[in-house]
Amino acid sequence: MSNKEIARKFNLLGKVMELHDENPFKIRSYTSAYASLRKVSAPLIEMSEEELSEIKGVGKAIVGKIIELRETGNMATLQRYVDMTPAGILEMLQIRGFGPKKVKVMWNQLNITTPGELLLACQENRLVELKGFGMKTQTALQSQLEFYFASRGQAHYAYIIDEANELLKLLQDKFAQDLVELTGEIRRMMPIVNAIEILTTADAAQMEAYISSLSEEAPEMINYKGFAVEITQVEEEYFGMEQFEKSASKEFLEEADIEYEAYDEEETIFIEWDMAYVDPEYRESAIAVEQSKAGSLPELITDEDMLGVVHNHSTYSDGLHSLREMSDYTRDNGFQYLVMSDHSKAAFYADGLKEDQVEAQWAEIDEINASYDDGFRVYKGIEADILNDGSMDYGDDFLSQFEVVVASIHSQLNMDSEKANRRLIKAIENPHTHILGHMTGRLLLSRAGYPVDHELIIDACAANGMIIELNANPQRLDMDWTWIPSALEKGVMISINPDAHVRESIHYMKYGVKVARKGGLTKEQCLNSKNASDFAKWVASLG
Template identity: 45%
Template sequence: MDNKNIRRAFKLMASLMELHDENAFKIRGYQNAVAALERVDAPMAGMTEKELESYEGVGKSIAAKIVELNQTGSFSDLNKLLEVTPAGVVEMLNIKGFGPKKIRAIWKELGIENTADLLQACENDQIAKLKGFGAKTQETLKNALLYSQESKGKLLWAEAEIPAEDLKKILQETLQTDNVEITGEFRRKLEIINLLQLVIATENPVRTQEKINEISALQQDEKLSGPFAWRGTVAETGLKVEMKLVSEADFVNEVFKNSAADMHLSLPYNGSETLYNLLKKVTFKSEAEVYEKAGLQFIYPELREGLGELELAAENKLPKLLEDTDLKGILHNHSTYSDGANTLEQMAVFCKEQGYQYLGMCDHSKSAFYANGLQEGRVVQQQKEIDKLNEQLSPFKIFKGIESDILNDGSLDYEEDILKTFDFVVASVHSTLNMTCEKATQRLITAIQNPYTTMLGHPTGRLLLRREGYPIDHQAVIDACAENGVIIEINANPWRLDLDWRWVSYALEKGVMLSINPDAHSTTGYADMRYGVLMGRKGGLSAEMTFNAKSREEVEAYFVERKKEKGIL
């Protein structure tokens, strides 16, 4: 098992123990084990008990259970709790914002054992009558359940990446052809994948379908399939799959057609002609030939949305898109000072070893008590440690930052005497997520207008496939950032990817710089940077407009100059 699944098993164990009202001390032990395992970067699969025990916080009991997990896929104590817990109740533990204690109350007091009955109970006003719930909690729960229903069978791009590439490889090996290409939403780098589409070149579609049906990971839907289209699902995830079977000669055209949004294909690129019509007239040998024939600059698949890219390509004005290698540093990260899994030093050393020039440390502010937010004294303590580490790690630089909670009225956490000690401030909303669009927008604008706000963090607070973001007027928020010189982050955590890529072009048009931030809570979180880059590219982001593509010296000068401009220095 990979490290993520091992940690997930122990998180489930802790939740189940809390659900069954077991010993609080033992529950805390499993929660501490999860925190310890977050700090293990090396693959735990195949490690011996002794090797596992060498990690701080991993005792003999936990090490033994990890070995058992690797050997059997579970461990006995977890199995015992799963045996006495209805599967539907286990599923209910995944409802965002509702912990084991609330799920226990629903299960034990109302006898509800699945999400379908839970939704019906919300409709019948039963949940609101439970002690500790109320009408507001019931409505929140109902909305979470409806959102979860809509999300079934869908995957984040990051979740779909490995299964999609694995399926492509299996198909190539099974069909003994290289002409298998992933297209559709995945190739266009959409943040959520509703349907995994592939194009396969074959001269014998009947035999090809027979061979596809031999792949155990797939389940065909015969009613939806046809002679030239296999449709079904990936058995493990329920993700819908569509494979189009075409001749070798038509392979490139079909790949191109299925790698672009309808608007990209149907909008005229020269006043009258469309790419869709061009594909009907000419058989191409490469996608580059399509654009060359149309007299257009080559357009990468992630830009093929029909959102102005054709006009730019006609004038040879498409930007040079941001690359992973353009990024010089990582801003917005958390350490064990708040809710991170790795120490400040570990975060910094690992960042330096990855070849970056600087790290922005942004632990949670004091209002985020649930995340061990920093009281004023601990801010001073952390900044002293940063000064010491900067001497040791020079020329690598740790910038003193904070993820300051935006309070309900739009003000920032901390008084000015603390705020002025930071090199930069990322302002983010973490509480009261149910405001109206007008109030939520004004809340953000008030924070943006604060002279201490350097950067706006995850503007809508969304968690893809888990929780909708709070509604905001994106245009008004971006305009305020432009007026106040505030950077907007593209939060690279694959559950967030917020700012949404659909607003990147407007931000760039207004001259607002964007920063690709992983919001990393461990050293492994740095790997999420690539997802932020993908979303930036999808919105047309270049290195020139990416804040953390600046060098260490440029970033340091920017922070100092900004504070001078705002009268802080």
């Protein structure tokens, strides 16, 4: 065990003790032991008790713990505190910029126990009003967390794609005589990406050396701004073939069953094998191959097909921007309508709306709508909480007055499959609900969703005319895109919703569109691809 490792244990001990409100005097002694031990050059593990006690800032208790480490490989006190602390909390302590003081507030006051939940809390604007936090801290934590996720091996697509494109451009400029393209998971628009994969005809070693020269410190692995980079070098005649193989699922490749031959361009493969070109993100299933051969590929949804923005929050509940700011921004970005859906009254942690606050919001929505002369419309929606027994938190009479009701689970997420299904199905069968919000509550790379039986839930939605949300927050992307084909087959429409808590977050929809394309969604089957008048008709039909 190196001196650094030993020192780090004392540092961690100080941090976890602070989390658990231990004696500040003790905490300080461990923190200062960390500071002095890491500077010692002779190996601590070989020192005698006497030599150890001569080190400045190292008292009897600390000497005892170093000897315990030497003899048992363990520090029982540290272990005890570690056992009392959720793994995600310990993980948060390791992230740059996260001291025990901050972590403790988030744990105690917001009940956050993983980095992913904390990132969501930043995105949903929950730190702004916390004592000792505020907008600046929230923004700083959010970008640290995004970087943390992107650089720890696996990244959410949204937090790596800009860097990938930036690197691609640099490489294409530097190796201008060669072919350089993105490949693999990132080209397939997978929601989670392991590395920036590059396919090139350039010399891989030279390219690696160039990428390394871009960072200041000597890197342990090839990376760009902390994101892992993988380079595959290929002969020009095989470039198309290799790109084809790297940009599809195993199932797709098996069904396509194309011999590995020299093709410099991917398009030629499709032409020669009598297949219509399949976009890389849709090269997922055997069905995609069949459709390609039969010339019956779906016309996948695009960003331009998105005409309205559904499921949004304002300052009425936990959003950052006012109703007026949300609607002006949405309108200025060329959309035709906005469905507001602030939190309902059971969501106390998010300032959920009591009935009289809802009525005030409706009055303001009427005013805002009257102020537009181009037909842009704000709809009176709500994100209503599905309670523990599957009932909704407003009475039927009140709930029926909303124009659009998104029904979501936000509390008591620990459920077995039977309970989760029962709870969701009861909400789906409620005649006053219209859209099922974030179906499993999952957070990618952070929190598994509640264990729903997707087929059962999709069947219930089909039977009750319920629309399923594809929550486009890059951490959620919930429902999972792999279930989209099943929903479409059963005639269930999908709504690609940003769940925006900040006006700029309406652009999360683009991430939803990407995964929706993987699932084969077309604009005909997407609720918010309806134009203003068709959407108005849909709302009117809800009664």
